[in-house]
Amino acid sequence: MIITQDSATNIIYPDSDGQPIADNTKQFQWIVTIKENLEILFASQSDVFVAGDLLWYPIAGETTRQAPDVMVVFGVSKGDRGSYKQWEEGNIPVQVVFEILSPGNTLKEMAKKFKFYDRYGVEESYIYDPDKIDCNGWLRSQEAPQNSLEVIEDMHGWVSPRLGIRFQLTPQTLEIYRPDGEKFLTSVELAQxxxxxxxxxxxxxxxxxxxxxxxxxxxxxxxxxxxxxxxx
Structure with missing residues (x-):
């Protein structure tokens, strides 16, 4: 999807939407674990940007935005950003997003996010509910109408085309494995x-x-x- 740059220069793009990063410790732990392990996975690749709870503005001159719990962009440099303004990044959209559900998330909120991701070019979208041990994913399909995101029928054993990571569901939790077979670990487990x-x-x-x-x-x-x- 190609986003053209608007000529407006007086638009303010806030770096915060006023919403908390997470509603509880379990949700926050998952966000941190996925984000940090993805950063470790792509640490040697200078053109892979990983962020957590960062506002993504896809169109110059508009304040339309979303803040994925975790986002991954291939083809842009690493580095600090207050927000991801797509027109300043070679018009490269966010390719992979993760959302971690909490009891405070509403169906309307998640539907709005999905519509945004579908519209603005996300290739892979994953949602995990740590309370229900339920993981769902969507993959952009060229065969689908309007090249839209299509549901991944079975997430157990699914390997992300972009990231190369594997999702494994157990009765207790979701396990994520790197391409080399090493499991995503929490910061405490990594320290241990x-x-x-x-x-x-x-x-x-x-x-x-x-x-x-x-x-x-x-x-x-x-x-x-x-x-x-x-x-x-």
């Missing part, structure tokens, strides 16, 4: 994993030091007996 790796490295270093010391002790004993190991 780093600590475990540090401890393993410390243990390996200690074992190496102990081996070196045993070798030195053996070398000293042989020398005390007048034996030169290099001549053996």
């Amino acid at each position: 994993l780093r600590e475990q790796e540090r401890q393993r490295a410390d243990t390996a270093l200690l074992q190496l030091e102990q081996e070196r010391q045993r070798y030195q002790d053996l070398l000293q004993k042989l020398q005390e007996k007048g034996i030169n190991p290099e001549q053996l």
Whole structure:
């Protein structure tokens, strides 16, 4: 979808819609986990922008906007932004969005967001309800009328065409896996994993030091007996 730039220059585009990022801790945790793990996944790619709760303005001169819980844009540089003004980003629309539901979300609100995403070129849209363990997705189809977003019939085992991540639903939760098979982890789980790796490295270093010391002790004993190991 091509968005043309409006000639108006006196439009104010607020960086906040006055709404909270999340309604509860569970919703916030999911938003942070998905956003941070996607940033880690694409950390080495300078032209992949990942953001959470950032206002997206698709049309210059209009204040039409939405703030996906998490959004991913391919083809633009990383960096800080107060909002995503599409006409300043080479008219590249947001390609992937995530929404995490809370009890405060209404059907009307979500329908309005879906209509916005469908209209302005989102390629993949995912909604997860952590209370019901229910995940739904939509994929833009060239075969659909008006090239619209079409529902993904089965999210269990679904692999995102854009992101390469895999969705796995269990009776307890949604699990998301990177292309290399590593699971998305919370910040606490990532910290625990780093600590475990540090401890393993410390243990390996200690074992190496102990081996070196045993070798030195053996070398000293042989020398005390007048034996030169290099001549053996």
